Amino acid sequence: MVHLVLKKENCSGCKLCEFTCTAEHFHTNNPKKARIKIKSELPKPQFDIITCNQDGVCMEVCPTGAISKKGDAYVIDPALCTNCLVCVEACPTGAIFVHEDIEYPLICDLCLECVKICPMGAITEGD
Amino acid sequence: MKGYAGNNLRIDLTDETIKTFPTDEKTMRRFLGGRGFGAKVLWDEVAGVDPFSPENKIIVTAGPLSGLFLPAAGKTHFTSKSPLTGGFGDSNMGGFFCAEMKYAGYDSIIIEGKSDKPVYIVIKNNDVQIRDASHLWGKGALTGEEIIRKDLGEEYHVSIIGQGGENLVRFACINSDYGREAGRAGIGAVFGSKKLKAIAVTGTKDIEVADYEKFMKVTKEIFEACFKHPDLKPWQRYGTSQVVTWASEIGALPTRNFSTGTFEHAEAIGGETMRQKVVKLDKACNACPMACGKWSYSGKYGHYAEGGEYETLALMGSNCSIDDIETVIEGNYLCDEYGIDTISTGNIIGFVMEATEKGLMNEARFGDKEKYLELIRKIAFREGTGDLLAEGVKRVSEKVGGKEYAIQIKGMEQSGYESRGAPAMQLAYMTCDVGAHHNRAWAITQDIKVGRDVLDGKAEWVIRLQHIRPMFDQLGVCRLQWVELAVDLNYYARLFEAVTGWPTTLDELLISSERTWNLTRAYWFREVPGFGRTWDMPPARVYKEDVPDGATKGMRLSEDKLNYLLDDYYKLRGWDKNGKPTLEKLKTLRLEEVVGKI
Numbered sequence: 001m002v003h004l005v006l007k008k009e010n011c012s013g014c015k016l017c018e019f020t021c022t023a024e025h026f027h028t029n030n031p032k033k034a035r036i037k038i039k040s041e042l043p044k045p046q047f048d049i050i051t052c053n054q055d056g057v058c059m060e061v062c063p064t065g066a067i068s069k070k071g072d073a074y075v076i077d078p079a080l081c082t083n084c085l086v087c088v089e090a091c092p093t094g095a096i097f098v099h100e101d102i103e104y105p106l107i108c109d110l111c112l113e114c115v116k117i118c119p120m121g122a123i124t125e126g127d
Numbered sequence: 128m129k130g131y132a133g134n135n136l137r138i139d140l141t142d143e144t145i146k147t148f149p150t151d152e153k154t155m156r157r158f159l160g161g162r163g164f165g166a167k168v169l170w171d172e173v174a175g176v177d178p179f180s181p182e183n184k185i186i187v188t189a190g191p192l193s194g195l196f197l198p199a200a201g202k203t204h205f206t207s208k209s210p211l212t213g214g215f216g217d218s219n220m221g222g223f224f225c226a227e228m229k230y231a232g233y234d235s236i237i238i239e240g241k242s243d244k245p246v247y248i249v250i251k252n253n254d255v256q257i258r259d260a261s262h263l264w265g266k267g268a269l270t271g272e273e274i275i276r277k278d279l280g281e282e283y284h285v286s287i288i289g290q291g292g293e294n295l296v297r298f299a300c301i302n303s304d305y306g307r308e309a310g311r312a313g314i315g316a317v318f319g320s321k322k323l324k325a326i327a328v329t330g331t332k333d334i335e336v337a338d339y340e341k342f343m344k345v346t347k348e349i350f351e352a353c354f355k356h357p358d359l360k361p362w363q364r365y366g367t368s369q370v371v372t373w374a375s376e377i378g379a380l381p382t383r384n385f386s387t388g389t390f391e392h393a394e395a396i397g398g399e400t401m402r403q404k405v406v407k408l409d410k411a412c413n414a415c416p417m418a419c420g421k422w423s424y425s426g427k428y429g430h431y432a433e434g435g436e437y438e439t440l441a442l443m444g445s446n447c448s449i450d451d452i453e454t455v456i457e458g459n460y461l462c463d464e465y466g467i468d469t470i471s472t473g474n475i476i477g478f479v480m481e482a483t484e485k486g487l488m489n490e491a492r493f494g495d496k497e498k499y500l501e502l503i504r505k506i507a508f509r510e511g512t513g514d515l516l517a518e519g520v521k522r523v524s525e526k527v528g529g530k531e532y533a534i535q536i537k538g539m540e541q542s543g544y545e546s547r548g549a550p551a552m553q554l555a556y557m558t559c560d561v562g563a564h565h566n567r568a569w570a571i572t573q574d575i576k577v578g579r580d581v582l583d584g585k586a587e588w589v590i591r592l593q594h595i596r597p598m599f600d601q602l603g604v605c606r607l608q609w610v611e612l613a614v615d616l617n618y619y620a621r622l623f624e625a626v627t628g629w630p631t632t633l634d635e636l637l638i639s640s641e642r643t644w645n646l647t648r649a650y651w652f653r654e655v656p657g658f659g660r661t662w663d664m665p666p667a668r669v670y671k672e673d674v675p676d677g678a679t680k681g682m683r684l685s686e687d688k689l690n691y692l693l694d695d696y697y698k699l700r701g702w703d704k705n706g707k708p709t710l711e712k713l714k715t716l717r718l719e720e721v722v723g724k725i
Contacts, residue, residue, distance in 0.1 A: 120366035
C-alpha cells in the first residue's frame with residue numbers, strides 16, 4: 001500500500017510540503033490550501049507533520065457518499081460533497097483541512113509531491 | 128498588480144485609526160518593495176524628528192517575492208529612524224512574518240503615533256484590531272509570543288519586543304518565530320516608545336503571479352540548483368555556526384573586544400561543538416531547504432534558544448572571551464527573551480570587559496561568565512551601569528573613555544569580523560548605510576581571495592556587493608542561496624519578471640538597489656547635522672594598533688589607507704569628497720525627491 005512515512009524528528013518546519021501541495025492541486029502560491037500541515041510546537045523542540053494516514057474513517061462517516069477510495073487514497077467528489085464537515089470532525093488525526101475559498105474539505109490524494117521536495121527526509125514514501 | 132499583495136495598512140496609535148492604501152505601481156517599479164519601500168516612506172514622511180517621538184514611524188515591509196513558493200521567501204524588513212544612530216535605520220529577519228502579511232493581503236504596515244497604554248495589533252485578513260496588551264507588557268519576547276499564539280492560534284505569526292524594547296534600550300530588537308530577529312538599529316525600542324508590544328498576523332489569501340507557468344519553471348530550476356549543491360547538507364547541519372573556526376583561522380573572529388582576530392577556544396564555541404552539545408532541532412525559514420536555524424538547549428541553564436548563529440557566537444562568545452558553548456547559548460537566550468540585539472550586546476560587554484581590565488570601569492573581566500550573564504539583564508532593565516550601557520557603546524565611551532576601542536561606526540556596534548587584515552570588509556563596515564553592519568557587503572572573502580593588504584579594486588567590489596545583497600532585501604527573500612549555494616543571480620530577475628509581469632533585467636534590479644542606497648545616504652545628510660566623511664571612519668584601534676597574533680599578525684589599516692579606500696569608493700559611487708551624492712548622480716538615478724534637499 002502506498003503511504004507516507006513521516007519522521008517528524010527530521011522536520012525543519014520549512015513548509016515546502018505545503019507549498020508544493022497547493023501548487024500541485026490549485027496552481028497558486030498559498031500554503032493554507034495544502035492537504036498536509038506542519039505544526040510548530042515550539043518552544044518544545046519539534047514540528048508535527050499532519051496528513052492522512054488512510055484509516056478510512058472519513059469514507060465511513062460521509063453522509064453523502066462523496067468520499068471513495070481510489071488506489072490507496074481517499075478522494076472527495078466535489079459534486080457530491082455538501083461541505084457538512086462531518087469527515088473533518090471525525091478524522092482521528094485531524095488531517096482533513098478546510099479553506100474558506102474552497103467548497104469541500106481537503107484530503108491527501110497521495111500525489112507524493114511533498115516526498116519529492118522535502119529537503120530534510122522527513123516525508124518519504126512507504127509501501 | 129501581480130506578485131504584490133496589493134494593499135497596505137497605515138495604523139495611527141495615537142488616535143487608533145486604521146487605514147488602508149493600495150500598493151503603488153510607480154513606486155514599486157522604482158524601489159521594488161521591502162527595504163526599498165521602507166527607505167522611500169522614511170524619506171518622504173520622517174524628517175527632523177527624534178527617533179522616540181510619536182512622529183517617528185515603523186515601516187514593516189514584505190517584498191514582491193515574499194511568501195511565494197521559492198527558497199527562503201520570507202525576509203521581513205523593518206525601517207525607522209534609528210534611536211541608536213540618529214540616522215537611517217533598517218533591519219530584517221527571516222521566519223514567516225512577512226509571508227503571513229501577504230496571505231493577509233498586505234505588502235506593508237506603517238505604524239505611526241504613540242499609544243498611551245500598552246497595545247498590540249492583531250490582523251486576520253481584512254480584520255485589523257488594536258488590542259490592550261497590559262497582560263503582555265513586562266514579559267519577555269519568547270514568553271510573549273507563546274502567550275499570543277496560545278490565545279489566538281498557532282496559525283498566527285508574531286513580531287514582538289521584550290523588556291529591552293519596553294525600556295528603550297537603544298539596540299533593542301524585534302523577535303519573531305521564537306528566535307528570528309530584526310536585530311540592528313534599535314527598532315525594538317521604537318516599538319517600545321510607541322507602547323506597541325507586538326503585531327500578530329494570519330491570512331488565507333493566494334498570492335497571484337503574472338505568469339504562473341514561467342514562475343514554476345524558474346522556481347523548479349532554483350530548487351534543483353540548491354538540492355544538487357554539495358554545501359546544502361553542511362548548511363543544514365551547522366548553519367552559520369560553521370563560520371566560527373574558519374574566521375578564527377583567518378584572523379577575523381572578533382576576540383576580546385576586537386583586540387585580535389584569533390580565539391584560542393574557537394572550537395569550543397564553533398559549529399561541531401555546538402551540534403554535538405546543544406543543537407536539538409533544525410529550524411528553517413519560510414520555504415527554505417537550508418534550515419540554517421538551530422534550536423539549541425543548554426542543560427546547564429535549562430533554556431532553549433535559536434542559535435547560536437555566527438554573529439552571536441562571535442560577539443557573545445569570543446568577543447567576551449567566553450569559551451563555553453552552553454554559556455553562549457544562555458547569553459543568546461537572555462538577549463532573545465529580553466529582546467536586545469546579540470551583536471550590539473556582545474560588542475558592548477566586550478568593551479566593558481576591556482575597560483574593566485584597563486581600570487576605566489569596574490564591572491567584569493574577560494571571560495567572567497557570571498558577570499557576563501548579569502550584564503545582559505542589567506542592560507535590558509537599565510539597572511545600575513546597565514542604564515548607561517543601554518545607550519550603546521559610542522555613548523558609553525564618551526562618558527567613561529576608551530573611544531579608541533569602542534568598536535562602532537556611526538554609533539552602531541560593529542558586527543562579527545575583525546577587519547584590520549581585510550580592507551574590503553573594513554570599507555564595507557565604514558560605508559554600510561545603517562552603521563557597522565556586515566550584511567550589506569560581506570566582502571571578506573574577496574580580501575582572502577585577492578590579498579589581505581591589497582587596496583586597489585576593493586571599493587569596486589564593496590559597491591558591487593552593496594547593490595546585490597540589499598537587492599534581496601528589496602525583493603523580500605534571503606540571499607544565502609546565492610551566497611552559499613551558487614544560485615545564479617539572473618534567476619531573481621527572471622522570477623521578478625514572471626511574478627510581476629514587468630519585463631526586467633538584473634541590471635535594472637541592481638539600479639533600483641543603487642537608487643535605494645543613495646536615498647539612505649541622503650537621509651543621513653538630511654537628518655544628521657555635520658554628517659559626512661568623518662562619520663565613515665572607524666575607531667583608532669583599526670589604524671593605530673597592530674593585530675597582535677594570528678593570521679593577520681602585525682596588520683593594521685593606517686589613516687592613509689582608510690582615506691585611500693574612501694576616496695576610491697566615493698569616486699566610484701559618484702559622490703563628492705565628503706561622501707555626499709552629487710547632483711548628477713541623483714539625476715542619473717532619478718532621485719528627484721532628493722534634489723535640493725541635501
